Amino acid sequence: MKDLKHYLWWEGKRRLRTVRVFAVFWLAADLLLWALPQSACAWISRESSVLSLLLNGSMFLAGLALAWYPVFVAGASWFTPRRSLEQLTGVAVEKQILAGLLLNVPVVFLLYVQCRIGMGLMAKLAWDGVSFFQIALSWPDFWRQALWEQAFFMPSLYLFFYLLFGRRGWKLLAYVAALGSASLLEFLLTWEMALPAAWLPWVTLAAEALLCGLLISACGRIARRRGY
Amino acid sequence: MREETKERLLLRMRQVSFSYDRKPLLRQIHLDVRPGRILGVAGGNGAGKTTLLKLAAGLLLPQEGTVERFVPEGLCPVSYCMPPGELPGWMTGRDLLAYYRHFFQDFRRQQAEGLLDSLGIPRNRPLYRLSSGQAVLLSLSLGLSRQACLYLADEPLSHIEPALRRDVRRFLLRYMPEESSLLMATHQLGELEYMLDELVILHRHTARQIETESIRSQYGVSAEDYFLAETGRGKPEAGTSGEGQGERREEP
Incomplete structure (x- = not known):
């Protein structure tokens, strides 16, 4: 467990560095919007479509990152191409995959928080009571959908197909396959309708957790066979 | 083919083959590394020097053949x-x-x-x-x-200015433990030759391992000239003394 702990530490440090530019950018946008008086915001939304677009765009980026990061960044790029130094450490491939998936959780959480902050601040730019970001990310099932599915389950599906296809440049195909598999799983789980309503989310979670474990194991096998 | 002996080895590669995207790079490679030796791996660009080192390090797995490491206790x-x-x-x-x-x-x-x-x-x-x-x-x-028994270095002199290269060479000689070995990929054979005990030449997907002393005694040329001849870029002339050989294992 000590090597997993160390691996989490160093991979976490690396991820923090990759997101620090975005973090500073969003912090600056948040502070600007918070400081601007309502009269100025009303003027911007009425008179300056460029400024309005820029501010909306920066917050839209947070929402986009929330959809894009878990799969295209968190899904495989931290694992492939293999980094020689990580290979030399001798930490088991499955532990590296698990560490990578676990680190997705705080990143997705922070992205979600930034989205919610942005939504709140964007209300200041509302014109006639309608803000571009009033198209809110209403996420009542946040913990399961965002922190589990987006941060953990979907990236593990994507990594599996990415390793299975084994070729660079097939990321889009791996993504489509991951989405298709997730949809198929949801369809297969419709038998759950026979279960009491209170059980449904837990049974789904258990099924996905079991599948995730199998996926991590499969990814480890494929990676070792390829000499990762 | 080198005769199999029971002498102590640190690394043994037998019939190792490796390909990238189904294009063969190394075929049926044999390599023995004994303790206390410095080996230079020479070859043209894309000959497989880095790949050979990564196979030795375990960063890559051979698609055919075996790579065995024999580890003394405590290392x-x-x-x-x-x-x-x-x-x-x-x-x-x-x-x-x-x-x-x-x-x-x-x-x-x-x-x-x-x-x-x-x-x-x-x-x-x-x-x-x-x-x-x-x-x-x-x-x-x-x-x-x-604390290792085998050290691997991939072109330690590349992108280094000439004045610093001397420091790097001295560094390698000074801090490498006596009983350990060094396998070093290099293009700068002329500069490193005095350090090398053996030369591994990668050419046309194969490897040839030869003692630098044998090159000097048999052909009377430098390791660099021998390498050029083996790879078809020159002919070693027997009896011609090579230049820049200097004393082995010491800075000229």
């Missing part, structure tokens, strides 16, 4: 002195020291710190802000501070 099998380009550029020397300490039980942190201090390599600067020479010396310091 780790292999220490790979990574090319600076493969180390994370955002890490500082301090980060790398901590990283090595976390993951490698055989890492001698105090030795590494002493090396960095004596070489004047700043520990708080990220790798991407170090000069090429400093980055190479940092990488070698880290690699040589592990």
Whole structure:
């Protein structure tokens, strides 16, 4: 467990560095919007479509990152191409995959928080009571959908197909396959309708957790066979 | 083909083959590394030098054949002195020291710190802000501070100015333990030849391992001339004394 702990530490440090530019950018946008008086915001939304677009765009980026990061960044790029130094450490491939998936959780959480902050601040730019970001990310099932599915389950599906296809440049195909598999799983789980309503989310979670474990194991096998 | 002996080996490769995207790079490679030897791996661009080192380090698995490491007690099998380009550029020397300490039980942190201090390599600067020479010396310091029986270095003199190359050569000779061996990929045969006990020539997907002393006694040419001849770029002339041979294992 000590090597997993160390691996989490160093991979976490690396991820923090990759997101620090975005973090500073969003912090600056948040502070600007918070400081601007309502009269100025009303003027911007009425008179300056460029400024309005820029501010909306920066917050839209947070929402986009929330959809894009878990799969295209968190899904495989931290694992492939293999980094020689990580290979030399001798930490088991499955532990590296698990560490990578676990680190997705705080990143997705922070992205979600930034989205919610942005939504709140964007209300200041509302014109006639309608803000571009009033198209809110209403996420009542946040913990399961965002922190589990987006941060953990979907990236593990994507990594599996990415390793299975084994070729660079097939990321889009791996993504489509991951989405298709997730949809198929949801369809297969419709038998759950026979279960009491209170059980449904837990049974789904258990099924996905079991599948995730199998996926991590499969990814480890494929990676070792390829000499990762 | 080298005769199989029962002598002690640190690394043995037998019939090792490796391909990238189904294009063969190495075919039926045989390689023996004995203790206390310095081997130079020479070959043209794309001949497979780095691949051979990575196979020896276990970073790549051979598609055919076997790679065996024989590890004396108390040592780790292999220490790979990574090319600076493969180390994370955002890490500082301090980060790398901590990283090595976390993951490698055989890492001698105090030795590494002493090396960095004596070489004047700043520990708080990220790798991407170090000069090429400093980055190479940092990488070698880290690699040589592990207690290994076999050290691997991938072109330690590349991108280094001539004045610094002498420092790197001296560094390698001084800090490598006596009973350990060094397998070094290089283009600069002329500069390193005096250090080398054996030469491994990669050409047309195969490897030929020969003692540098044999080259001198049999052909009377330098290892570099022999390499050029073997790869079809020149002919060794028997009886001609090679230039720049100098004394082995000491700076000319």
